[in-house]
Amino acid sequence: MPELVVSNLEKSFGGVSVLQDVNFTVKDGEFFTLLGPSGCGKSTTLSCIAGLDNPDSGRIEVGDRVFFDHTSSVALPPEQRNLGLVFQSYALWPHMTIADNLAMPLKLRKIPKSEQRRLIDDALTKVDIAHLRDRYPHQLSGGQQQRVALARGIVYAPEVLLLDEPLSNLDARMRDSARTWLKMLQQEVGVTTVYVTHDQVEAMSLSDRIAVFMNGRLQQVGTPTEIYRTPATPEVAGFIGRCNLVSGKVEEETHDGYHLRVRLKDTDQELRVKRTPNISPGQHVTIGLRSENIELSELGAHDDGTVNVLHATVTQRSYTGARYEYLLAADGLSLFAEAASCHDKPTLNAIIRPDDCLVYPAH
Ligand SMILES: Nc1ncnc2c1ncn2[C@@H]1O[C@H](COP(=O)(O)OP(=O)(O)O)[C@@H](O)[C@H]1O
Ligand SMILES: [Mg+2]
Numbered sequence: 001m002p003e004l005v006v007s008n009l010e011k012s013f014g015g016v017s018v019l020q021d022v023n024f025t026v027k028d029g030e031f032f033t034l035l036g037p038s039g040c041g042k043s044t045t046l047s048c049i050a051g052l053d054n055p056d057s058g059r060i061e062v063g064d065r066v067f068f069d070h071t072s073s074v075a076l077p078p079e080q081r082n083l084g085l086v087f088q089s090y091a092l093w094p095h096m097t098i099a100d101n102l103a104m105p106l107k108l109r110k111i112p113k114s115e116q117r118r119l120i121d122d123a124l125t126k127v128d129i130a131h132l133r134d135r136y137p138h139q140l141s142g143g144q145q146q147r148v149a150l151a152r153g154i155v156y157a158p159e160v161l162l163l164d165e166p167l168s169n170l171d172a173r174m175r176d177s178a179r180t181w182l183k184m185l186q187q188e189v190g191v192t193t194v195y196v197t198h199d200q201v202e203a204m205s206l207s208d209r210i211a212v213f214m215n216g217r218l219q220q221v222g223t224p225t226e227i228y229r230t231p232a233t234p235e236v237a238g239f240i241g242r243c244n245l246v247s248g249k250v251e252e253e254t255h256d257g258y259h260l261r262v263r264l265k266d267t268d269q270e271l272r273v274k275r276t277p278n279i280s281p282g283q284h285v286t287i288g289l290r291s292e293n294i295e296l297s298e299l300g301a302h303d304d305g306t307v308n309v310l311h312a313t314v315t316q317r318s319y320t321g322a323r324y325e326y327l328l329a330a331d332g333l334s335l336f337a338e339a340a341s342c343h344d345k346p347t348l349n350a351i352i353r354p355d356d357c358l359v360y361p362a363h
Helices: 042-050 098-108 113-126 142-154 172-189 200-206 224-229 234-239
Strands: 004-013 016-026 031-035 057-062 065-069 083-086 160-164 192-197 209-214 217-222 243-253 259-264 270-274 284-290 294-297 308-319 324-330 333-339 347-352 358-361
Touching: 004 042, 016 042, 016 192, 016 217, 031 042, 031 200, 042 083, 042 160, 042 192, 083 142, 098 113, 098 142, 113 142, 113 172, 142 160, 142 172, 172 200, 192 200, 200 224, 209 224, 209 234, 217 224, 217 234, 234 243, 234 284, 234 358, 243 270, 243 333, 259 284, 294 333, 308 333, 324 347
Parallel strands: 031 192, 031 209, 083 160, 160 192
Antiparallel strands: 004 016, 004 057, 057 065, 209 217, 243 259, 243 284, 259 270, 284 358, 294 347, 308 324, 308 347, 324 333
């Protein structure tokens, strides 16, 4: 399967810019996800790749085929792009059986009837619903309809599969199981895939790499581990996982030279954070603290200078089944923490390791 290369995409609607300088390459067989909040431009990007919409400028190539190039005025029609498309609304024909729904794209491609039957059965078998081939869409559950939409997306062996929030109509439990089989299916078919979602758990669990979108711009492209452990901006840190973002000003380097002392804004708190390149005393910063990196202790923790120990009041505690979530107040600082164990004391020590603090220049 070929690579998909998207370069310098720009797009606006009615004078309002929606995509700005979007660049990414999806490798052969890769599961690549566009992740971001609603309205950030994910579907617009996918539509430009599919040819349902044209960008204002930029270039889109798959292998040695140019789908779109503004400079040389190339815009290949959607039907010549050989892409599989699956949307949130399954868009199945209600008056046709499942097999006939799958036959539609094959007929359009003038594939002989005998071959059609083999391809349809093969695609339905891949998504485990071969026994439903003669039913109509209304006779299937939402999850089964979703599988039909997926089967229709892969039935003509597309070079690239484009999926736009395909699991959002399923309930939480079905979404979990759909995620598992979708990943297995993509690996089995080995098709280069661009997946769109606003759901960070979905993106983290499915993707080889994730592109995080905010306001029409790519903030970061990386593996799930890179995106989670080293988010490029506070916005990415705040969007992926639960991350407390606090403002402060760097006062000085610590004597050992490994840490920076940061006075937190509007509080009486200080935090020691790891020394970070390009951050120096006097600078205003944003610090990211992941909720699971705040260790809670009922014991009188000894502040030996290697960690931060904050004396916190528990203002809220909730139980989610797997974990306890805590809202803490510490001298004007409000922090969200989580832990596997239940602490029922009204005050706790919150222990924060300097190396767990993500530090960004404030802007
Ligand atoms: N055909 C259109 N006409 C005008 N505005 C549009 C159109 N399509 C999308 N937009 C706007 O572009 C922005 C990005 O939309 P979209 O790509 O659908 O976001 P996402 O898929 O990330 O939720 C939104 O502000 C949306 O309202
Ligand atoms: Mg969308």
